Amino acid sequence: xxxxxxxxxxxxxxxxxxxxxxxxxxxxxxxxxxxxxxxxxxxxxxxxxxxxxxxxxxxxxxxxxxxxxxxxxxxxxxxxxxxxxxxxxxxxxxxxxxxxxxxxxxxxxxxxxxxxxxxxxxxxxxxxxxxxxxxxxxxxxxxxxxxxxxxxxxxxxxxxxxxxxxxxxxxxxxxxxxxxxxxxxxxxxxxxxxxxxxxxxxxxxxxxxxxxxxxxxxxxxxxxxxxxxxxxxxxxxxxxxxxxxxxxxxxxxxxxxxxxxxxxxxxxxxxxxxxxxxxxxxxxx
Amino acid sequence: xxxxxxxxxxxxxxxxxxxxxxxxxxxxxxxxxxxxxxxxxxxxxxxxxxxxxxxxxxxxxxxxxxxxxxxxxxxxxxxxxxxxxxxxxxxxxxxxxxxxxxxxxxxxxxxxxxxxxxxxxxxxxxxxxxxxxxxxxxxxxxxxxxxxxxxxxxxxxxxxxxxxxxxxxxxxxxxxxxxxxxxxxxxxxxxxxxxxxxxxxxxxxxxxxxxxxxxxxxxxxxxxxxxxxxxxxxxxxxxxxxxxxxxxxxxxxxxxxxxxxxxxxxxxxxxxxxxxxxxxxxxxxxx
Numbered sequence: 001x002x003x004x005x006x007x008x009x010x011x012x013x014x015x016x017x018x019x020x021x022x023x024x025x026x027x028x029x030x031x032x033x034x035x036x037x038x039x040x041x042x043x044x045x046x047x048x049x050x051x052x053x054x055x056x057x058x059x060x061x062x063x064x065x066x067x068x069x070x071x072x073x074x075x076x077x078x079x080x081x082x083x084x085x086x087x088x089x090x091x092x093x094x095x096x097x098x099x100x101x102x103x104x105x106x107x108x109x110x111x112x113x114x115x116x117x118x119x120x121x122x123x124x125x126x127x128x129x130x131x132x133x134x135x136x137x138x139x140x141x142x143x144x145x146x147x148x149x150x151x152x153x154x155x156x157x158x159x160x161x162x163x164x165x166x167x168x169x170x171x172x173x174x175x176x177x178x179x180x181x182x183x184x185x186x187x188x189x190x191x192x193x194x195x196x197x198x199x200x201x202x203x204x205x206x207x208x209x210x211x212x213x214x215x216x217x218x219x220x221x222x223x224x225x226x227x228x229x230x231x232x233x234x235x236x237x238x239x240x241x242x243x244x245x246x247x248x249x250x251x252x253x254x255x256x257x258x259x260x261x262x263x264x265x266x267x268x269x270x271x272x273x274x275x276x277x278x279x280x281x282x283x284x285x
Numbered sequence: 286x287x288x289x290x291x292x293x294x295x296x297x298x299x300x301x302x303x304x305x306x307x308x309x310x311x312x313x314x315x316x317x318x319x320x321x322x323x324x325x326x327x328x329x330x331x332x333x334x335x336x337x338x339x340x341x342x343x344x345x346x347x348x349x350x351x352x353x354x355x356x357x358x359x360x361x362x363x364x365x366x367x368x369x370x371x372x373x374x375x376x377x378x379x380x381x382x383x384x385x386x387x388x389x390x391x392x393x394x395x396x397x398x399x400x401x402x403x404x405x406x407x408x409x410x411x412x413x414x415x416x417x418x419x420x421x422x423x424x425x426x427x428x429x430x431x432x433x434x435x436x437x438x439x440x441x442x443x444x445x446x447x448x449x450x451x452x453x454x455x456x457x458x459x460x461x462x463x464x465x466x467x468x469x470x471x472x473x474x475x476x477x478x479x480x481x482x483x484x485x486x487x488x489x490x491x492x493x494x495x496x497x498x499x500x501x502x503x504x505x506x507x508x509x510x511x512x513x514x515x516x517x518x519x520x521x522x523x524x525x526x527x528x529x530x531x532x533x534x535x536x537x538x539x540x541x542x543x544x545x546x547x548x549x550x551x552x553x554x555x556x557x558x559x560x561x562x563x564x565x566x567x568x569x570x571x572x
Binding site for chain 2: 004005011015017018019021022024025026027028029031032033035036039042043046087088089091092094095096098099100106107109110113114115116117119120121122123124125126127128130131132136152155156159183184185209212213214215216219220240241243244247248253256260263264267268270271274275
């Protein structure tokens with residue numbers, strides 16, 4: 001394969017069109033990677049010098065612009081949707097893979113709705129969360145309203161990865177379990193599900209990544225109060241919203257850069273985790 | 286006893302499977318029930334084709350035509366920038382990249398997909414906007430800035446779907462072309478890529494969906510003026526940013542008109558999704 005990347009004047013003269021295409025292909029790949037590295041380097045170079053201890057004070061005020069409350073809110077808003085959605089998504093995948101009859105109409109409709117959910121932009125989720133959780137259920141701008149909105153948002157992701165994980169388990173495993181006299185439920189929980197856990201976990205990690213970066217679905221559901229919440233019914237901003245408010249106010253550019261660095265570090269960690277998991281999964285086959 | 290537990294859990298799994306149906310139904314009901322009355326009050330055509338958005342005036346006017354145009358301009362710009370680079374990068378990954386390099390490049394592109402949109406927006410605000418202000422004039426908050434930023438943001442979507450479409454083309458296509466004396470490039474571009482066309486088209490449609498639905502990155506760089514722009518260096522407001530900018534203080538018909546904007550966006554997205562799933566079904570090579 002490596003030979004395909006060599007550029008020689010000889011071949012360029014003989015096949016000019018091929019040469020131009022090769023330049024375009026390699027150039028595009030370099031452009032894509034260049035954009036990524038420039039973005040990362042720019043934020044890190046400008047942000048790291050501003051990672052001051054005051055940024056990590058326990059309480060936020062307009063002087064220290066601490067990101068700790070936002071960080072804690074992010075953890076809570078990652079946690080609740082996972083608690084709600086992981087069982088739901090996995091159970092739903094179990095139904096689709098293990099219980100539903102082939103060609104069932106219900107399965108067809110579930111697939112279509114899950115695909116629809118995964119295409120809905122986050123601002124539409126935000127609008128729905130505002131109308132349903134904040135106004136109709138009268139939860140107000142709250143951690144709970146934001147969390148429930150995000151629960152629906154990551155449901156299709158958890159469902160799809162769990163389904164893929166379950167489908168990849170060989171049928172012989174299930175047959176062996178049935179042959180030993182285990183019932184359907186026992187087979188699912190004792191044999192199929194444990195084998196599918198790495199796949200399910202990779203979906204969970206992707207879900208965490210989506211929640212950490214989410215802004216539009218949270219502004220009008222969880223709100224933007226920069227405090228550690230007293231209960232799930234009080235408002236609180238996540239790190240991503242914190243970065244948005246800092247940069248749109250425009251008074252704290254340095255702190256915004258530092259916040260962006262922290263956000264990027266979290267995203268990098270999540271990505272490394274999911275890449276590591278994928279490698280272990282791939283290595284197992 | 287065991288039979289009862291089996292039956293109970295079967296029911297539990299079934300109910301869990303119904304949740305996504307319930308979620309879509311709830312989203313539709315709440316959006317439409319709040320948006321359609323507002324549209325009716327404003328007048329459906331006045332709302333869709335009205336050129337003036339002045340919700341605080343008396344009498345107010347609620348025309349979202351500038352926002353629809355804005356969304357289309359910005360998305361088109363993102364496609365013009367993102368598609369050529371994305372598809373060529375997908376070709377690089379599938380047909381050029383040595384295995385060792387692939388192990389580095391692929392995760393890097395996945396990382397591009399994982400970066401939050403506020404971070405992209407912040408980057409655009411700090412780098413792209415000043416760059417355009419300095420070298421091309423205007424305020425820098427413009428269709429062009431938003432297009433460049435969205436063009437970068439849709440790259441991972443386009444690369445991912447295009448790459449798997451290209452990889453799904455049977456090897457014989459490529460080998461046959463090379464056996465007939467074609468160069469590597471000619472074999473790839475004249476046989477493999479045409480065979481992957483519907484998959485590549487699907488990737489573009491998915492990219493359109495992402496670009497049209499993106500909110501935070503756009504609101505930070507696009508300037509957000511609610512009028513039909515006359516140059517790509519002018520500011521623009523999209524449907525998504527219209528909602529996020531004004532929802533915080535809107536009430537009454539103004540609020541209804543913002544929800545109705547969301548409804549129109551939702552309908553756009555539903556049409557794009559439908560197109561995508563039709564194309565995806567055509568991509569299968571039976572393997």
